[in-house]
Amino acid sequence: xxxxxxxxxxxxxxxxxxxxxxxxxxxxxxxxxxxxxxxxxxxxxxxxxxxxxxxxxxxxxxxxxxxxxxxxxxxxxxxxxxxxxxxxxxxxxxxxxxxxxxxxxxxxxxxxxxxxxxxxxxxxxxxxxx
Numbered sequence: 001x002x003x004x005x006x007x008x009x010x011x012x013x014x015x016x017x018x019x020x021x022x023x024x025x026x027x028x029x030x031x032x033x034x035x036x037x038x039x040x041x042x043x044x045x046x047x048x049x050x051x052x053x054x055x056x057x058x059x060x061x062x063x064x065x066x067x068x069x070x071x072x073x074x075x076x077x078x079x080x081x082x083x084x085x086x087x088x089x090x091x092x093x094x095x096x097x098x099x100x101x102x103x104x105x106x107x108x109x110x111x112x113x114x115x116x117x118x119x120x121x122x123x124x125x126x127x128x129x130x
Contacts, residue, residue, distance in 0.1 A: 006036075013039055015080035016106025024110045032108055064093035071097035072123040074116055076105035083107070098123070 007018035014036060021032050039045070071094045075087035084101060091099035100119050105112045 009036055009040070010106075011080065013042060014107055016108050016110055017078055017080070017104075020078065020104055020106050020110050028110050028113060031113060032110060035108060064090055065095070067094045067097075070123065072100070072119065073097060074100045074109065074119060076102045076107070076109050076112070078104050079107045081107050 010016050010018045010021055010032065014032065016032070021029055024032070042049075071091065073087040073091040075084040077084045088099050088101060091097040100116070102109060102112050104110075109116050
């Protein structure tokens with residue numbers, strides 16, 4: 001895949017600014033490539049993507065304030081799918097939820113994988129009972 005096609009795939013399919021990937025450490029660039037390799041060819045996901053395009057705009061607001069389980073929401077402000085504001089809103093509506101946001105990283109939180117992994121591990125760690 002040429003650089004131009006790869007950048008287009010990163011931007012459109014992975015919802016991540018290509019410059020974020022280009023500026024990332026080698027291990028993060030490799031992680032992004034692995035994700036892209038698992039998604040391609042996109043033609044095999046055509047029906048599911050079309051279904052999402054139909055369903056998502058008609059979704060009604062979920063009563064987030066009724067959720068009473070531990071919740072962790074993570075997003076990057078430059079996620080091209082626009083999940084940042086929704087993740088922050090979700091965390092604000094769920095009692096005790098935690099929001100972790102980064103200014104850059106796209107949909108794959110490029111450059112923050114270790115921190116995200118640590119956040120998830122801490123979230124999943126069972127509370128110790130004295």
